[in-house]
Amino acid sequence: MSHTLPSSFREFKPYPSRYLDALSETQETNFFSGVLQRVFDPSRHQVVADIGCGNGLYTAQLKRMAKINLIGIDGNPYGLEQAKKRGFDEIHLVEDLSCHRLPLEDNSVDLAICKDLLEHLLHPDLLVAEITRIVRPGGIFLVHVPNHFPLFARLKFLFSNNIDTFGYFADADRWEFPHIRFFTKRSLEQRIIKLGFIPVGNFSDACPYFPLLKIGPVRRWLARTWPDQFAEGITLAFSKDRSVIAST
Numbered sequence: 178m179s180h181t182l183p184s185s186f187r188e189f190k191p192y193p194s195r196y197l198d199a200l201s202e203t204q205e206t207n208f209f210s211g212v213l214q215r216v217f218d219p220s221r222h223q224v225v226a227d228i229g230c231g232n233g234l235y236t237a238q239l240k241r242m243a244k245i246n247l248i249g250i251d252g253n254p255y256g257l258e259q260a261k262k263r264g265f266d267e268i269h270l271v272e273d274l275s276c277h278r279l280p281l282e283d284n285s286v287d288l289a290i291c292k293d294l295l296e297h298l299l300h301p302d303l304l305v306a307e308i309t310r311i312v313r314p315g316g317i318f319l320v321h322v323p324n325h326f327p328l329f330a331r332l333k334f335l336f337s338n339n340i341d342t343f344g345y346f347a348d349a350d351r352w353e354f355p356h357i358r359f360f361t362k363r364s365l366e367q368r369i370i371k372l373g374f375i376p377v378g379n380f381s382d383a384c385p386y387f388p389l390l391k392i393g394p395v396r397r398w399l400a401r402t403w404p405d406q407f408a409e410g411i412t413l414a415f416s417k418d419r420s421v422i423a424s425t
Contacts, residue, residue: 207235208383208384209235209292209321209383209412210235210238211383212319212321212380212383212412213235213236213238213239213290213319214242215378215380216288216317216319216378216380216414217239217242217243217288219242219243219244219245221287221315222243222245222287222288222316222317223245223246223287224245224246224248224285224286224287224288225239225245225246225247225248225286225287225288225289225290226248226249226250226279226281226286226288226289226290226311227247227248227249227250227260227265227290227292228250228251228274228279228289228290228291228294228304228308229250229251229274229291229292229293229294229297230249230250230251230256230257230260230265230268231251231253231256231259231260232255232256232259232260232263233249233256233259233260233261233263233264233265234259234263235292236249236290236292237260237263237264237265240263240264240265246266246267247264247265247266247267248265248266248267248268248269248281248286249261249265249267249268249269250268250269250271250274250279250280250281251268251270251271252270252271252272252273252274254270257269257270269281274294274298274304275298275299275300275301275303275304276300276303278307279304279307279308279310279311281311282311283310283311284310284311284312284313284314284316285311285313286311286312286313286316287312287313287316287317288316288317288319289308289311289312289316289317289318289319290319290320291304291308291318291319291320291321292319292320292321293321293322293323295320295322295358295360295365296322296323296356296357296358296359296360297355297356297357297358298357298358299357301358302368302372305368305369305372306372306373309372309373309374309417312417313417314417314418315416315417315418316416316417317377317414317415317416318369318374318414318415318416318417319412319413319414319415320365320369320412320413320414320415321410321411321412321413322358322360322365322410322411323343323345323356323409323410324360324361324386324404324405324408324409324410324411325340325341325342325343325356325359326342326359326405327386327404327405327406327407327408327409328387328406328407329386329387329388329389330342330343330386340354340356340359341354341356343409360411361405361411362379362381362404362405362411362413363405365411365413366413369413369415370415373417374415374416374417375415375416375417375418376413376414376415377414377415377416378413378414379401379404379412379413379414380401380412380413380414381400381401381404381408381410381411381412381413382397382398382400382401382408383397383400383410383412384400384408384409384410384412385397385399385400385407385408385409386400386407386408386409387399387400387407
């Protein structure tokens with residue numbers, strides 16, 4: 178008996194363009210803008226690769242902060258066209274970031290950014306191995322993944338039985354839900370360490386989630402200390418060696 182899937186099932190489907198279009202221009206000043214300002218060092222990060230860049234909305238600001246070479250890599254041609262319009266110096270189409278080699282040389286990137294991507298991949302560890310290859314010794318890998326199940330979102334799930342606790346994809350059913358991986362801080366950190374990086378910063382305090390608590394510093398402390406419980410996303414920085422200490 179053959180177990181070969183029909184081509185329609187084997188075909189990789191990139192992040193739908195309709196979700197890219199739904200992003201507002203005002204989101205350039207959202208939480209990730211603050212993270213980039215804390216991590217990005219224009220004196221050290223001359224070559225920046227945004228892997229899974231989408232339409233470039235979140236990292237295009239770096240071109241306004243310093244003269245750098247900003248590279249966008251994504252599986253969606255439409256998104257890459259938008260990134261180019263936003264000032265990206267290079268764009269590269271990689272159809273399946275789960276298994277295809279990144280089109281960059283070894284040790285050629287000072288700062289690799291991977292925002293809201295690993296949760297979409299069947300084999301995210303293969304991409305992280307590729308990022309290990311392209312980041313130079315002393316370079317930084319900044320990764321962000323959503324956290325569907327902080328404490329209050331778990332209460333939502335208890336009553337709704339809906340894994341999309343924040344309503345990211347209200348029009349997607351479970352057969353087509355874009356997120357297929359769900360991380361904790363420990364699981365994400367351990368895997369990335371195993372693949373060649375050293376943790377140097379935790380920026381999960383940028384997206385705290387504690388609806389009953391309005392005191393900003395306390396919310397941020399909780400999100401940084403226990404991101405699995407009190408952050409809407411997990412944001413970590415890693416280095417290929419111990420010479421770089423990210424400011425927290």
